[in-house]
Every structure is written in structure tokens, then in C-alpha cells.
Amino acid sequence: MRRCFVLMGLAILAAAPALPDVIDVTVNGYISGLGTAANPCSIVVDGCILGQLVMVGYSFSETVTQLGAFSDSGGATTPFGGSAEGYADLNTTATTNALEIDLTGGHTSYHSYTDAWEEDMVAVNFDLTEPSVLELVASVGVGYPTPNYSGELLDSNGNVILADLFNVPSSNSTVLSPGMYEFNIWAAGESYDIEPPNMVLESLDFAADLNATFAPVPTPEPRGTVFAVAFAMITACCLVSRRRDTS
Secondary structure, eight states, X not given: OHHHHHHHHHHHHHHSOOOOOEEEEEEEEEEEEEEEEEEEOSSOBTTBOTTOEEEEEEEEEEEEOSSEXXXXXXXXXXXXXXXXXXXXXXXXXXXXXXXXXXXXXXEEEESSEEEEEEEEEEEEEEEEOSOEEEEEEEEEOOOSSOOEEEEEEEETTSOEEEOOTTXXXXXXXXXXXXXXXXXXXXXXXXXXXXXXSSOEEEEEEXXXXXXXXXXXXXXXXXXXXXXXXXXHHHHHHHHHHHHHHHO
């Protein structure tokens, strides 16, 4: 009987829809930023007129070619005690039935007129093994000026399946066939700071989060299909057992 129950369980699993797998995930993106820190000349020095702004710039960039968390930053300090630093983060994770993409950028400013810009871009390619219901939940942070966001889901031919992923509504779903797909995500933000009086200003210039989960496509079965399969397996097991007992 133990063998019969094992066979019955396998039959029930076989009657259920196949679970989708997200495989062959690849990442191609970058994180970058630039900015300036500026202070007025507080003393007369060579090349500097009293009250004139002295600006020092910074920049940073990094290419991202694999899953995981990546961060880069840069900063500048003026001769008169002002400073600014910008950063950008990108984190991409994948499981057999989900993808998550997080993009964040911001800066800090100390006693400085500051202009900062940060940017993240990533293309996440993946192969879907079974027909799937894609559930998307997207969220963005609020910055000033308003950050820029864009997101698309493309098929293997470059056709847009879903556009404006970060626009309202923040969640949507669609059915995908097996095949190769790509999430193309971009976020950027810029901020300006007026010279604060000896204090640090922290600004989150942009933040975006995209969660994608994949579930089997519901396939309507005739009522009682699973029970019919189970009954057939039990009957077969009983017949086999009876033949063994009479032999």
C-alpha cells in the first residue's frame, strides 16, 4: 500500500501545472554620478577674489555585469571647508521564481553650494521555462527636483511587453510564454543645495524598487480530474496487489 500512496502522490503532482523557472539570468548596467562643491573665497589668495565662488568637481562610475549589490561614490572638498559627496547603489537578486531590482542615489553636502547628479541603469535578461503569470510591484521615492524613472519589459525580439513600469498603477500582471525576456530599468536624480551654516545635509535623490514574481498559469481542468486520477491509481494498485496475493 505504501507504493500505492507514493504513486498516487506522483499522479496528483503530474496533474498540477508545471512550476515556472527563471534561469540564465544576466545583468548589464552601470552606476554613475557627478557633482560640484563650491564656497566663496573668504580670504584673498592667488587667483581668487574675495567673495568669488571656488568650485571643485567630482565624478564616479562603475560597470555592473553580475547579480548582487554594487555601490560607487565620489566627493570633493573646497579650500574653504566645504564638501560634497555623491553615491549610487544597484542591487539585483534572482530566485527560481522571482526577480528584484533596487536602484538608489543620493548625496551629502557640508557648508557648500552643491550640485549633484546620480544615475543607475540596468538590463536584466532571463529565460522563462514555462507559461507564467507575471506579477509586478513597482515603487519609487520622492526627491526634489522630481527624479526621473523609466522601466520596460521586452521580449527576445525587442518588442515592448510592458512599458512605464514605474507609473500608476504601481502593480500589474500579465501572462508570459516561455522564452527570453529583458527588464530595462533606469533611474536618475539631481539636487541643488544652498550653502548651509556648518551642518551636513543629506539628500535621497532617487529610489526605485521593482519586484517581479512568476506563478504557473491556471489551467482549468474538468471537475474531479485530480480525484479521478487518484482513484485510477488506487484501483490499479489494488489490482496489482490482488494478483500478487493470488499467485
